[in-house]
Amino acid sequence: MSGTVGVIVFPGTNCEHDAVEALERLGADARLVFHTETSLQGLDALVLPGGFAHGDYLRPGAIARFSPIMEAVSAFASDGGPVVGICNGFQVLCEAHLLPGALQKNRGLTFLCESAVLRVTSTRSVLTSGAELGQELVVPINHFSGSYTCDLETLRQLRDEDRIVLRYVENPNGSLDDIAGISNEAGNVVGLMPHPERASSPLLGSEDGLVLLSSLLSAAAVA
Amino acid sequence: MATNSPSEEPLHRALGLTDSEFGEIVDVLGRQPNSLELALYGVMWSEHCSYKSSRIHLKRLPTEGPTVLVGPGENAGVVDAGDGIAVAIRIESHNHPSAIEPHQGAATGVGGILRDIFTMGARPLAIMDPLFFGVPDDARQRWLVEGVVGGISNYGNSVGVPTVGGELTFDRCYQTNPLVNVLCVGALPVERLVLGQASGTGNLAVLLGSSTGRDGIGGVSVLASAGFDGEDGAASLDDAKRPSVQVGDPYEEKRLIEACLALLDEGLVVGIQDLGGAGLACATSETAARGRVGMDVDVSAVPRREPGMEPWEVMTSESQERMLAIVTPESMPKVEELCARWEVRCAVVGRVTDPEYDADGEPIGQLRIRDGFDGQILADVPAASLADDAPLYNRPMAEPSQRAAILADDPTADAAGIDATAALLSLLMDPAPVYRQYDHQLFLNTVIGPGADAALLRLAGPGLPSSTKGMALSTDSNPRWCALDPRKATSATVAEGMANVAVTGATSVAVVNCLNFGNPEHPEVMWQLSESIDGMAEACTALGLPVIGGNVSLYNESGGIDIDPTPVIGTLGLLDVLVSRPPSFDWHEGESVVLLGARSAPGESHHPLAGSRLAVDVLGRRGGRLFDLDLEAHARACTLVSSLVATHAAGKPGLLGSIHDVGSGGVAVATAEMAIAGGIGASLSGLDGVAEAFCERPGRFVATTDDVEALLATATAADVPAVVLGMVGGASLVLDGLLEVSVDALSAQSTGALVKALDAAG
Numbered sequence: 001m002s003g004t005v006g007v008i009v010f011p012g013t014n015c016e017h018d019a020v021e022a023l024e025r026l027g028a029d030a031r032l033v034f035h036t037e038t039s040l041q042g043l044d045a046l047v048l049p050g051g052f053a054h055g056d057y058l059r060p061g062a063i064a065r066f067s068p069i070m071e072a073v074s075a076f077a078s079d080g081g082p083v084v085g086i087c088n089g090f091q092v093l094c095e096a097h098l099l100p101g102a103l104q105k106n107r108g109l110t111f112l113c114e115s116a117v118l119r120v121t122s123t124r125s126v127l128t129s130g131a132e133l134g135q136e137l138v139v140p141i142n143h144f145s146g147s148y149t150c151d152l153e154t155l156r157q158l159r160d161e162d163r164i165v166l167r168y169v170e171n172p173n174g175s176l177d178d179i180a181g182i183s184n185e186a187g188n189v190v191g192l193m194p195h196p197e198r199a200s201s202p203l204l205g206s207e208d209g210l211v212l213l214s215s216l217l218s219a220a221a222v223a
Numbered sequence: 224m225a226t227n228s229p230s231e232e233p234l235h236r237a238l239g240l241t242d243s244e245f246g247e248i249v250d251v252l253g254r255q256p257n258s259l260e261l262a263l264y265g266v267m268w269s270e271h272c273s274y275k276s277s278r279i280h281l282k283r284l285p286t287e288g289p290t291v292l293v294g295p296g297e298n299a300g301v302v303d304a305g306d307g308i309a310v311a312i313r314i315e316s317h318n319h320p321s322a323i324e325p326h327q328g329a330a331t332g333v334g335g336i337l338r339d340i341f342t343m344g345a346r347p348l349a350i351m352d353p354l355f356f357g358v359p360d361d362a363r364q365r366w367l368v369e370g371v372v373g374g375i376s377n378y379g380n381s382v383g384v385p386t387v388g389g390e391l392t393f394d395r396c397y398q399t400n401p402l403v404n405v406l407c408v409g410a411l412p413v414e415r416l417v418l419g420q421a422s423g424t425g426n427l428a429v430l431l432g433s434s435t436g437r438d439g440i441g442g443v444s445v446l447a448s449a450g451f452d453g454e455d456g457a458a459s460l461d462d463a464k465r466p467s468v469q470v471g472d473p474y475e476e477k478r479l480i481e482a483c484l485a486l487l488d489e490g491l492v493v494g495i496q497d498l499g500g501a502g503l504a505c506a507t508s509e510t511a512a513r514g515r516v517g518m519d520v521d522v523s524a525v526p527r528r529e530p531g532m533e534p535w536e537v538m539t540s541e542s543q544e545r546m547l548a549i550v551t552p553e554s555m556p557k558v559e560e561l562c563a564r565w566e567v568r569c570a571v572v573g574r575v576t577d578p579e580y581d582a583d584g585e586p587i588g589q590l591r592i593r594d595g596f597d598g599q600i601l602a603d604v605p606a607a608s609l610a611d612d613a614p615l616y617n618r619p620m621a622e623p624s625q626r627a628a629i630l631a632d633d634p635t636a637d638a639a640g641i642d643a644t645a646a647l648l649s650l651l652m653d654p655a656p657v658y659r660q661y662d663h664q665l666f667l668n669t670v671i672g673p674g675a676d677a678a679l680l681r682l683a684g685p686g687l688p689s690s691t692k693g694m695a696l697s698t699d700s701n702p703r704w705c706a707l708d709p710r711k712a713t714s715a716t717v718a719e720g721m722a723n724v725a726v727t728g729a730t731s732v733a734v735v736n737c738l739n740f741g742n743p744e745h746p747e748v749m750w751q752l753s754e755s756i757d758g759m760a761e762a763c764t765a766l767g768l769p770v771i772g773g774n775v776s777l778y779n780e781s782g783g784i785d786i787d788p789t790p791v792i793g794t795l796g797l798l799d800v801l802v803s804r805p806p807s808f809d810w811h812e813g814e815s816v817v818l819l820g821a822r823s824a825p826g827e828s829h830h831p832l833a834g835s836r837l838a839v840d841v842l843g844r845r846g847g848r849l850f851d852l853d854l855e856a857h858a859r860a861c862t863l864v865s866s867l868v869a870t871h872a873a874g875k876p877g878l879l880g881s882i883h884d885v886g887s888g889g890v891a892v893a894t895a896e897m898a899i900a901g902g903i904g905a906s907l908s909g910l911d912g913v914a915e916a917f918c919e920r921p922g923r924f925v926a927t928t929d930d931v932e933a934l935l936a937t938a939t940a941a942d943v944p945a946v947v948l949g950m951v952g953g954a955s956l957v958l959d960g961l962l963e964v965s966v967d968a969l970s971a972q973s974t975g976a977l978v979k980a981l982d983a984a985g
Contacts, residue, residue, distance in 0.1 A: 011478050011566055014383030017685040018667050036564075052381045055474025111376045111660045142662050144380075198664050203681070203804060 003044025003220040004029040008073065008089075010053035010064045011035070015086065015197065019049040022197035026210060028217050035067040045082040045126075045220035046073060048089025050142065050195060060088060060103065060145050061095035070096055082126040082219040083189045087143055090181070090191030099184060099191045100158070101150030103143075107174025111144040115206070116194055117169040118180050125165045125183035127190040130215035137208035139194040141172060141180075146193040148179040158182055166192055188219070234258060238265030244614060251608045259592060259602045262535035263609055266501035267508060270777055273613030276743040277775040280756045288769035290732055298339040298419055298497065299409075300771025302733050304797055306690035308682060309413040311345040314406040314698075314737040314793045316776035320468040321403040325370025329403050330378035330471040331439075334543050336407040337384060338497035341480050342546070344417040344487050345409030348666060348684050350379055352389035352405050353698045353737075353791050354657075357398030359980045367401050368981060374471075375405075376660040381473035382480070386661035387669055387678040390698055390791075391654045393980075394839075396706075399781035404737045406698055406793045410684055415487055419496035420513035421549045421575045426493055428507065428518060428573030429558060432479045432545040435503070436528030439469035439541025475544040482565040483546055488686070489561065491554045498545040504538045504609070506547040507573060508590050511606035514549075517576035517588035518606065521596045524572045534592060534601050549575065620753055621746035629707060632846025634838040635831055638913045643962040646841045646917070647895055650888040651973040652980075670804060671727060676884040677794075679727040681801060693801030693872065695729035697794045701887075704834040704919075705788040708849040709751045712834070713758035713790050715849075718857050719921040720794030721766055722884045725861040726924070728805050728868030729796030734763060735772040736792050741785020743777045751788040752777075759790065765854040768794075796865075800873040809900035810881040815931040816905055816948045818890065819938055820860040820923035822915065824851040830911060830918035836888050837917035850920045856943075857922035863941040864924050867934075878934045880951075885923040891916040891958065893925045898956045899970045907949035908959030916961055927951055 005023050009016045009032050016032055023030040030047075033040065040046065053064035064070070070092075077083045077098050085093040093099045106112055118139055120131040131137070150158070155177060158164050166181035173193075181192030196209030235245040238261060248256050248264050256264065270276060286294040292309055293301035299313035317332025333350060340347045352375055357364050379386045384407070421428065486492050494514065496506045503525065511518040522534045528542065550558050555571070562569040574596065578586035590609065592602040605612075623629075658673035670693065671679035677697035682690050699720040704712035721731045736759060741748040752775075763770055779786045810816070823830060832838045833847025870877035881901065885893045890910060898904050910916050928934045931947060938945035949959075957963045 011481075012381075012474050014477070014665060018665065021667060034564075051383060052474065052477070055381065055472075055477075057474070110373075111380055111662075113380075113662050113664065114659045140664055142380075142664065195664075198667065200667065203670055203802070204664075204667060205804065 004031065004042060005045045005047060005220060006031060006033040006040055006043035007047045007049055008033050008069060009035060010067055012053050012055050013049055013051035015050035015195065018197045019047050022200035022209065022213055025200060026214055026217055033069060035069045038068050038072055040072045040076050045216055046076060048085040048092050050087030050089060053088055053092060061091035064092045065096040074098060077189045080186060080188050082216055084127055084216055085191040086195055087193055090193055091145065093189065093191045098189050099182060100154045101148055103145045104147045104149050105145050106147050112172055113142045114140065116141045116172055118166045118194060119169055121167050122162045122165045124162055125187040125190045126219035127192065127212050127215050128165045130218060131211045136169065137211060138206040139196055139199045139209050141194050143193055146175065147173045148175040150176065161185055165190060235261055238262060239269055240265055244268060247614060251612065252604065257602065259535045260604055262539055263504045263602060263604065266504055266539045267609040268613040272501050272505060274775055275613050276616050276618050276777060277752060278615055279617050280753050281773065283756055283760050284770040285760060285764050286769055286771065288733065291769050291771055292416065295770065295772050298342040300733065300735060301343060301416060302771065302795065303413060304682060304692060306692060307413050307688040308410050308690055309416055310408060310410050310694060310795065311340050311343045312408045312735055312793065312795050313339045313772050314404060314735045314791065315774045316737050316739060317403045317405065318400065318739065318776055318779055321371055322401055324468040325367045326374040327468055327470050329371040329374030331469045331543050332403055332405045333375055333378045334471045334476050335499045336405045337382065337476060337480065338499065338546065340407045340409035341483055342419055342495055342497045343411065344415040345411040346484055346684050346686065347384045347407050347409040348668065349408050349678065349680060349696065350384055350386040350405060351696055351698045351793065352386060353700060354389060355392045355394065355397045355402035355789060358393050358395050365981050371403055372657050372660055378471055378473045380662040382477045383665060385663045385665040385669060387663050387680065388673045388696060388698065390700060391657060392702065394702055396702065396787045400779045400786055402739050402779065402789060404791050406735065408696060408795065410682065410687055412686065412688060417487060417495055419510055420494045421510040421516050421518060422493055422514045423551065424516065424575055424577045425552065426575040427550045427552060427555060427571045429548045429550050429569050430525060430545060430572045431482065431548055431562065431567055431569050433472065433475050433542055434526040434528040434568065435537055435540045435542045437532065437536055437540060440536055440539055469541045469543050471543045478565045478567050479544055479546060482562050482567040485561050486548065486558060489557065491558050492548045492550055494549040496547045498547060500541065502538065502540045508606045508609040510547065510549060511588045511590055512610035515578060515586045515588060517578050517590065518573050519576055519591045519593055519596060520573040522592050522601065523594050524570055526568055526570050538592060618743055618749045619746045620750040622750055623747045629846045630848050632844065633833055634842050634844035634847050635829060635833065635914055637842060637844065638832050638837060641841065641913060643913055643916065644964050646837060647891050647962055647964065648972045649841060650836050650892050651895060651969060652976040653973045654977060656977045670801065671807065675807060676726040677723040679729065691800050691802055693729060693798035695724045695727040695796035695798060697723035698791055699723065700789055700791040702787040702789045703839045704849055705755065705790065706845060707834045707847060709788045710754040710758035711849045713755040714762035715852050715921055716790060716792050717759055717762035717766065717768065718852055718854065719886065720792045721861050722921050724794050724796035725865040726868065726882055726884050727796065727798065728865055728872040729798040730865055731768055731794050731796045733771045733795050734768050734792050736770060736790055738773065738775045739779055739786065739789040739791065740777055741780045745785060748785055755788055755790045762854060766858055798869060798872055803872055803874040805868045805872040806879045806881050807900065808881055808883050808897050810897045810927040810951045811901060812903055812952050814880040814927035814929055814951045816907055816951060817926045817928060817931065817934055818923060818946050818948050819864065819926055819943055821853060821856045821944055824853055827851060830914040832914055832918055835917055835919045850918065852920060852922065859941060860922045860924065860943045863938060863943045878928050878930055878937065880927040880929060882924060882926045885925060887919060889917040889919050890925065895956055895969050897925060898966045899973055901951065902966060903951060904953040904955040904957065904966050905949055905951045906953060906957045909946060909948055910958060910961065913961060916958055
C-alpha cells in the first residue's frame, strides 16, 4: 500500500525494531538507517523512534541533533517528506529545530510507562490525516521527559495554525495545553510522546496506534 | 598493595581469607603467594564467587530435564523452547550494594544480570525485580525504596530491556538489610549458543567496553561476603564501604549489547565472558579454566580510567559494562571495525597459552599476569585453582532452639473474631506506583505485564526465528512461611511459582533460584539454607522442574541479626500458541465464581493461618505450623488451569471469564483484586470462616465463567475439586458472614496504599 519507511537508529535508540514491526504489519517496507549514514535516498517517509539517543546525555536529543544523518533528515523535511518523531524522536526533532518548543521532565519527576487516552485535535498532519477529529485513541506513554513546553507566542501560533495534533484527555505529565503531539506548519513533520507502535495489535491490548501509522504510510505513498 | 608491618593484621585476613585458606594457597602454589596473587585468591575464593558454604548443599538440586541445554555453573541456564529458539535465564542479588547506595546498587544489579544473558549469545528481553524492604515507617526506608526503584528504572529503561514484573515485600526483618534481586530472561537462535570459555593457543583475549577504574574494588569480598556490623541498623551501614559500590552507565551497556550480539552474529568470537564480581581476575581465570588452557594477561594493556592504578586494582576492579571476548588474531580487524561502529572500546589484554600437563596427563592452565606481554611476570597461578578449587565448607548446622515454641504458637484460632473487612483493606496494595516507572512494554512482547500473577510475553525479539509461542515468568518468595519452616515453605514457593505461571496458560519448564540468607557462620542459618534447598529439591523433583541456575546471597545480617530466610524462585513457563489475550483478573457481571483446587490438605480439618499475611501483618503473630501441601493435587490443579487458559490464548472459545491465583492474603485478597479489576462486586458464600478466606496454601484458583456446568465437569474430569462460591454483580464484595465492602472502598484503599505508606515515612 505504500513506500519505504526509514527508521533512524542512533546509538542508544531502542524502539527501532518495534517501529519496523508495526509498520511492516501494515504492509510497509521499513529499513533501519544508522545515524552515521548521510543519504536518505529511496525512502518515502522517516520515523525517529524512541529510546535514549546518545544516552540522553546533556539533554534528550541534544547530541543526536549533531549526528551525521540529521542534515539529511532536515533536508528531507524541508522538501516536504513525511517525518514522525516518537518519544525520544520528538525530543530530537525539537532539539534539531524541526519542531518548536521542548520536552521537560514530567510533573511528578518520575518515569511514566502507562496507557494514555489521546484525542485527535487536528487532522491536517501526516500522522493524523486518516483519523477523525475528536477521535479518542488508547496509546501508551513511556517517558521521563515528556512534558511539552514552549513560549506563549509559540503556543498561540500552534493553536492558530491548527498544529496541536494530539492532546491527552487526562494530562499525565504536566504538558502545556495537554499537548501530546504537534506538527510543523506544513503538517509533514510531527512529533508525539506516546508510542503508536505499542498499540499495534489486539495481543497488546490496543490497535489504536495503527490509525496514526496508517496515515503516515498514506503520506509516504504520495510523497 | 600496601605492605603490612608485622604489627598489623596479616594481608590475607584483610583480603577476607582465613588462615587455613592461606595455607591451602601455599599448598597449591608450593610457595608463598605474592600480594597480587593473594588479592586474586581473596576475590575468587570469596563466598560470593566460590559458593564455598553452599556448594555441597546445592548438589542436591535436580538440574536435568529434556529441554535443558545449559544447567547451573554457566553464566545463565538455557532451555530449548522449540521453533529454533533457546531461552536463557538467570537471577542474581545486589543486596549489599543497594543497602549502601540504593540507586547505583540496584542499577548495577540490572547491568550485571544483562551481561550474564548476552554472554550466552541471547538478547536480553525482560527483567523482573523482587524487592524486599523494611516497614516503610522511617525516612531511611523511603530513601531505599526510591533509590532502588529509581536505579532500576533509570538503568533498565535506558538500556532498553523491559521490566515486566517482580515483587514488593515490606517486612521488619529487612529494615537494615534490604534485598534487591533481579531476574533476566533472553532468547537466541538455538545455534548461536556460546559458552564462556577460551580455546586455541595464540587466540586473543579482548576487553570490550568501559575503561577500568577504582570503583567496586573488593565488591565481592568486602561487601557481598560479610555482614554489616554495628549495633543500630542505619549507622552500621557504614559510608566507608560506599566506594566498593560500582557505578553504572546504561548507555555504555546498550552499545556493548549491540556490539557483542553483532560480534556473535558475525561469528567473530570463540568464547565470551562478562566481567562482574571479581572483574578481570574472574573473567580470565574462568574462561581459561573452562577451556582447560592457560592465559597470559598484560595488565598494562588494560585501558584505565585513572592513573596510578596498581596491578591488583586493575585485576579486581568491578568497573561495570565490560566483556572479555576470545578472538582469533585473523578476526581482530573485523572485531575492531564492529566495535568502532557501536563506539565500544576494545583492547587486546591477553593471549591464550598452552596448558602444562600434570602426572596424570590432566591439563593445567596457568594464569599469568604480566607487565607487558613479554614483560615481568607479576603473578603465576593455576587458573582452575582460582575458579574451581576454592575450599568447600560443610559448616555446622543447628535447628533454631526456639523452633518448638514457634511451631506451638499457632494463630489460627485467634483469627475467628477479627474484623475481616478491616483486615482485608489493610492487606491491599497496588504496586503500580513502582512499576509505572519501568518501561514494561519494549519489544511489543508484553501481553500480561506487571501487577498480574505472572508476566506473559510473546517469544519474539530482534533476530529470532518467528514463532507464535509465548513465555511466562514469575518470581516468588515468602519469608513469612520460611521463618516457620524453610523446607515446607521453599517447596510451597516452587508450587506457587508454578501456579502463577499456570494462570497465563503456560506450562512451567524450569526454575532458577536466588537464596538470600543470613550469616552462614551461624549454625541456624546453615540449617535454614540446607532445609530450604531440600524443600526446593523435593518440589522440583515432584513437579518435574529442573533447577537451571541460581545465586546464593549470604551474610544478609545487620548488627548480628539475620534476615528471615528468603529463597526467591524464578519460574519459566512456555505456551504453545499465543495469538489472543488470555483472561485476566477482571471478572464480569453475571459470571459464576468458582474456587478450583483442593480446599484443605489430606487429613487436615482446618485452614492453617500460620505464616499468612493475616497472621503476621494483621495479628502480629509469627508462629505456628505451616500448612501441608499435596504436590500431586497441586500439579493437577495447575495443569487444569493452564489448559483452560491456553485454549483462550490459542484464540479458541474457552470457559473462563477471568482467573486469579490464590496467593498472599488468600481468597479474600484474590477476590478483592478481581472486584477492583472488574469494577464490580460479587456475592460469595460457602467459605469456612476467616481461616479459609485468608489462608494461603497454593494450588487454589478463583475462576469465573458463564458456563458453570461445563467448568465443574471439566474440573471433575481432571480430578480437581471445584466449588461454586457465588455470582459476580453489585457494587460490593460480599463474603457471606465475613465481610462486606464496596468496590469503591477496595479500589481507593489499594490504589493509595503504597503512596500513603511511603509518604508517611517522609
